[in-house]
Amino acid sequence: MRWNGWKLGMVLVILLLVSGCGERRELETSAFVSVIGLDKAEQDHQVKVTFQISNPQVNTTQSAEAQKEPPSDIVTITSVDLLSAKELAQSSLSREITFSHLQTIIVGEELARDDLFKHIIGSAIIDPEMRRETIMIVSKERAQAFIHANKPTMETRPHKYYQFMEDNWRKTGFSPVSNLNAFFQRTEGELFLAAYATAERDPIGIRHDDDYSAGEVPQDSGDPVQMIGSAVMQEGKMVGMLNGEETRISQLLRRKNLIETMTAEFPDPLNENYQISLVLNQSSHTEIEVDTDRSPVKIDVKVPLQVKVNSNIALEDFTASQKRRDALREMVKEKMEEASDSLIKKLQENYTGEPFVWYATARRNFWTVSGFENFEWGEKFKEADVDLHYEVSVTSFGEQLSPPAFKKFEEDK
Structure with a gap:
């Protein structure tokens, strides 16, 4: 009996398909x-x-x-x-x-x-x-x-x-x-x-x-x-x-943030009796620089943050002037930096290491893995000088009943 090439090929294909059924489970x-x-x-x-x-x-x-x-x-x-x-x-x-x-x-x-x-x-x-x-x-x-x-x-x-x-x-x-x-x-x-x-x-x-x-x-x-x-x-x-707050900040301080958006409450900068709800997200990655050649180690962190007004209970009009818009931006910057500094201080006092994956940036300064391991990053972080800044931009001031154009308003004196 003579076998043509295509017949032999078909038999091999069938054998391959059937051989995968031995471990099947209903x-x-x-x-x-x-x-x-x-x-x-x-x-x-x-x-x-x-x-x-x-x-x-x-x-x-x-x-x-x-x-x-x-x-x-x-x-x-x-x-x-x-x-x-x-x-x-x-x-x-x-x-x-x-x-x-x-x-x-x-x-x-x-x-x-x-x-x-x-x-x-x-x-x-x-x-x-x-x-x-x-x-x-x-x-x-x-x-x-x-x-x-x-x-x-x-x-x-x-x-x-x-x-x-x-x-x-x-x-x-x-x-x-x-x-x-x-x-x-x-x-x-x-x-x-x-x-x-x-x-x-x-x-x-x-x-x-x-x-x-x-x-x-x-x-x-x-x-x-x-x-x-x-x-x-x-x-x-x-x-x-x-x-929850510390967990959110921990993810913002990573180079690549895994959070899509998050909503948080802040004091209303124009009316201290009310809170204002803001939606926060990042348009780009956090910038991290680590100087391991100095003692203590110097860590520079810049966190880009976009802000949208979600709920304005005091009904203050932030579009009325540049001064009001600057007050909102500065308030967010101040509160976020204050909370981040508090978290870093807590980590430095209580733990040997950090959850922000900053060690990955520091590791680039070493030629070998053993060199970085001997550096003992966890201990160095406990004494590190951390300089942290939030770059806040407000992209929306929320829905208005009659949204005014910015140019129609005079600046507050």
């Missing part, structure tokens, strides 16, 4: 874990792993058949590590557990502050299903309690809930965009900010809209979970916290 035989919770167990070197497994039939074309079924199942296993807990969980689950749809990892604060955490998460990343894009959140309470308490009314699918929350972080800046990839990149001494959350309420009274941490927002009803502020991680464990 959807109905899989248990898709969307959220993992990690807590410190009572025994030494043990961890409690909570798996939140999505119900694939909820909110689908088969939802009519699953009207009385819960949107997810929650199972907690105590073991030596995450992957061992995954195997042990199969003792009570008929379907095969998979991390292919894993969206979020919740870490209880008690475990996050323990050296055990970096060993647990470091050993788990070898699983090819553990994606480095997985969202990382630190919960004030135990992760097991947080997962059970988190029952959002607007979104029954847990993986969609956390995806939407991450999208909100990019728009508000209340929490950092934190994932496993960034965490593993900064385990050598640099500070890493992880989103901070809680389902416990501990209101502290009315403050500015971003001057809260998780659980402190004065909320009377709605979903129990609050995500605002950040957990400060260093060398793989939690060493402190930043509130």
Whole structure:
């Protein structure tokens, strides 16, 4: 029997296609874990792993058949590590557990502050299903309690809930965009900010809209979970916290800001009895220069900031004169620089390092990696001379009932 070239080619193609079916897995035989919770167990070197497994039939074309079924199942296993807990969980689950749809990892604060955490998460990343894009959140309470308490009314699918929350972080800046990839990149001494959350309420009274941490927002009803502020991680464990305002500023001081826009309250420069709401964003990257040849190290930072008036409660007309417009711009500049200086002072006094990724700029001044490591950037930052300036431009003064043209007004005397 003679084989033509094209027939042989067709056989090879078919063999290649069929050979990929050996590891196939039917959807109905899989248990898709969307959220993992990690807590410190009572025994030494043990961890409690909570798996939140999505119900694939909820909110689908088969939802009519699953009207009385819960949107997810929650199972907690105590073991030596995450992957061992995954195997042990199969003792009570008929379907095969998979991390292919894993969206979020919740870490209880008690475990996050323990050296055990970096060993647990470091050993788990070898699983090819553990994606480095997985969202990382630190919960004030135990992760097991947080997962059970988190029952959002607007979104029954847990993986969609956390995806939407991450999208909100990019728009508000209340929490950092934190994932496993960034965490593993900064385990050598640099500070890493992880989103901070809680389902416990501990209101502290009315403050500015971003001057809260998780659980402190004065909320009377709605979903129990609050995500605002950040957990400060260093060398793989939690060493402190930043509130919502400090978290926002931390992202503005990075060379590349991940926040699209954010709304904040400021004192009205024309009427001290009122606050004015402003929308802030950046049109270009923050400029950072680091002089490592002098002692102490000199750091120059210029932050471009665009401002739009969002809500003007005092109904003051900033378009009436250049003097009024300058007062608004100077007020924003002063308040932002004051808050940024306060944050830098807090970091220098309490931590060895910074979360702004300024070390990447300083590293360019060294020929070798070992040279930079011997420089001990974290210690140098504690004594660094930081010169920080905001370059504020006001692009909109808000909607007016009768918006006047600038040229029709005389300057205030």
